[in-house]
Amino acid sequence: MAATNFSAASRSGIVARALVLPAALLLLWVLLDALGALKGGIVVSPSQVFGTAYEGFADGSLPGAALATLLRALTGWAIGALAGLVFGLILGLSGIARNLFDPSISSLRQIALFAWIPLLSAWLGNGEAMKITLIALGAFFPMALGTQAGCQNVPAPFREVGRVLELDRRATITAIIVPAALPSILVGLELSLNIAWLGTFGAEYLIGTGYINGMGDGLGAYLAAAREYARMDQVLLGVLFLALIGLGLDRLVLGFSRRLVSWRTP
Amino acid sequence: MADALTLSRPAARDAGAVAILGVSKTFHVENRTVHALDDVSLAIASGEFISIVGPSGCGKSTLLRFLAGLDRPDGGRITVDGEVVDRPSLKRGIVFQDHRLLPWLNVEENVALSLRSLAGAPADKKERVQSLIDLVGLTGFEKALPHELSGGMSQRAAIARGLAPRPPLLLLDEPLGALDSLTRSYLQDELLAIREREKSTVVMVTHDVEEAIYLSDRVVVMEPRPGRIAAIFDITSRRPRHRDDPDFVATRRKITDLLATR
Numbered sequence: 324m325a326a327t328n329f330s331a332a333s334r335s336g337i338v339a340r341a342l343v344l345p346a347a348l349l350l351l352w353v354l355l356d357a358l359g360a361l362k363g364g365i366v367v368s369p370s371q372v373f374g375t376a377y378e379g380f381a382d383g384s385l386p387g388a389a390l391a392t393l394l395r396a397l398t399g400w401a402i403g404a405l406a407g408l409v410f411g412l413i414l415g416l417s418g419i420a421r422n423l424f425d426p427s428i429s430s431l432r433q434i435a436l437f438a439w440i441p442l443l444s445a446w447l448g449n450g451e452a453m454k455i456t457l458i459a460l461g462a463f464f465p466m467a468l469g470t471q472a473g474c475q476n477v478p479a480p481f482r483e484v485g486r487v488l489e490l491d492r493r494a495t496i497t498a499i500i501v502p503a504a505l506p507s508i509l510v511g512l513e514l515s516l517n518i519a520w521l522g523t524f525g526a527e528y529l530i531g532t533g534y535i536n537g538m539g540d541g542l543g544a545y546l547a548a549a550r551e552y553a554r555m556d557q558v559l560l561g562v563l564f565l566a567l568i569g570l571g572l573d574r575l576v577l578g579f580s581r582r583l584v585s586w587r588t589p
Numbered sequence: 590m591a592d593a594l595t596l597s598r599p600a601a602r603d604a605g606a607v608a609i610l611g612v613s614k615t616f617h618v619e620n621r622t623v624h625a626l627d628d629v630s631l632a633i634a635s636g637e638f639i640s641i642v643g644p645s646g647c648g649k650s651t652l653l654r655f656l657a658g659l660d661r662p663d664g665g666r667i668t669v670d671g672e673v674v675d676r677p678s679l680k681r682g683i684v685f686q687d688h689r690l691l692p693w694l695n696v697e698e699n700v701a702l703s704l705r706s707l708a709g710a711p712a713d714k715k716e717r718v719q720s721l722i723d724l725v726g727l728t729g730f731e732k733a734l735p736h737e738l739s740g741g742m743s744q745r746a747a748i749a750r751g752l753a754p755r756p757p758l759l760l761l762d763e764p765l766g767a768l769d770s771l772t773r774s775y776l777q778d779e780l781l782a783i784r785e786r787e788k789s790t791v792v793m794v795t796h797d798v799e800e801a802i803y804l805s806d807r808v809v810v811m812e813p814r815p816g817r818i819a820a821i822f823d824i825t826s827r828r829p830r831h832r833d834d835p836d837f838v839a840t841r842r843k844i845t846d847l848l849a850t851r
């Protein structure tokens with residue numbers, strides 16, 4: 324969050340440096356394979372993974388799984404983050420609401436995300452509604468927390484500006500509190516996306532059993548099936564996809580955040 | 590409160606008269622106590638230009654915050670036009686020592702915010718905002734964000750914001766401190782002109798004794814620990830004043846001598 328405006332040159336430099344480690348690992352992998360060190364079965368060869376990826380794209384199963392996961396994650400994230408924003412604003416702006424809800428929210432927040440699975444599946448079954456609810460729940464808390472904290476921690480000097488200009492409640496909220504809280508709200512947004520993405524994989528992997536009984540789809544189910552059939556090539560591929568899409572989403576939100584708070588001193 | 594002000598008409602005459610009566614304030618920070626103000630009394634007539642000078646920490650900003658209604662004294666009372674000051678009002682405009690522009694609003698929006706609670710057509714407000722931006726010499730920087738401004742430019746934008754609602758009482762906390770000498774003397778004359786035009790009362794904190802004598806009807810010298818008024822100097826010479834007038838030089842000498850002993 325702190326570092327903003329990199330110049331194009333230094334940014335490409337940063338990207339290049341970030342690629343050093345993955346490239347080195349890839350090289351090592353190819354080398355080991357060429358030397359014949361990967362014959363055991365637990366570690367597969369690069370060409371095998373490449374072939375599986377090719378097949379996966381040819382029959383559409385891989386992009387299909389990735390898309391299903393992405394859609395699920397974005398849906399759950401949107402619902403959870405929006406609810407978190409609304410709740411966070413209410414808690415951050417109203418002392419009464421805070422007294423009413425804060426203790427409950429703080430306790431619920433202590434429950435690990437996947438500990439909700441038994442309860443939610445009892446209520447909602449093991450279908451889509453349950454998965455989305457779980458993802459939304461994961462996204463909700465960081466967003467609510469970030470928003471609430473941002474609203475409560477508006478620096479006193481800014482509040483005083485609102486007071487001496489006799490701004491009414493509405494103008495104080497829109498011109499002072501929400502803009503001042505925005506950096507914290509955006510941190511909540513980034514975190515909630517992160518949790519939603521992890522939660523999506525967990526929901527797909529843990530709920531329903533993937534391809535085996537045809538109950539699930541997405542990268543989580545893809546991975547569950549791959550493990551079941553001991554397909555290391557598919558496991559690697561699935562993990563790679565999860566990482567890359569997750570990274571892409573993260574960068575997207577980060578770029579969006581930076582643009583929104585460009586008024587911050589670099 | 591806010592609707593008593595209007596966008597274009599000069600504020601009513603005889604407004605902005607201040608009575609400060611036996612005001613005291615003690616701050617308690619952890620196990621330290623700071624006696625910031627002790628029994629400060631001062632009556633300021635409507636339309637008067639008062640400067641407050643004194644060493645750092647003698648309670649100048651604290652007193653100004655009381656006048657603005659941002660804080661309340663422990664003892665004593667402050668009235669403006671007969672009303673006890675118990676909360677901030679657009680009738681008492683303050684320009685803070687730190688400029689306090691909102692970093693997410695550009696210059697124009699920052700100034701316009703001070704007119705948000707006033708009645709008036711948007712077009713009139715826009716015109717008023719522009720005329721103030723022109724006055725403080727920030728024409729061309731309407732869309733600049735505070736972090737793109739220099740310290741002096743931020744200070745000028747803050748002055749524009751403070752002046753925009755035409756408050757009958759103008760409270761200025763070292764408003765010209767960050768400015769180069771040319772801009773500074775230009776804005777000093779503008780302040781006098783505004784005071785003349787709008788019949789406003791001005792209370793200005795400054796570290797610059799010359800500035801205080803040049804502008805004020807009275808210069809209040811404060812001393813610290815506890816913060817109190819050491820002396821008040823009437824400046825009766827006619828304006829425009831010149832820094833090398835014998836009167837001017839003599840008064841400056843008295844004030845700097847007094848400050849040196851505190």
Ligand SMILES: Nc1ncnc2c1ncn2[C@@H]1O[C@H](COP(=O)(O)OP(=O)(O)OP(=O)(O)O)[C@@H](O)[C@H]1O
Nearest residue numbers: 616617618623625644645646647648649650651652
């Ligand atoms: N909110 C506060 N909490 C604790 N102490 C304070 C507070 N505000 C002011 N003080 C103390 O009161 C004294 C007077 O402060 P004030 O800001 O009024 O000084 P000042 O005359 O404006 O100084 P300067 O010329 O440096 O701006 C100082 O000793 C300061 O430490």
Ligand SMILES: [Mg+2]
Nearest residue numbers: 649650686762
């Ligand atoms: Mg001060």
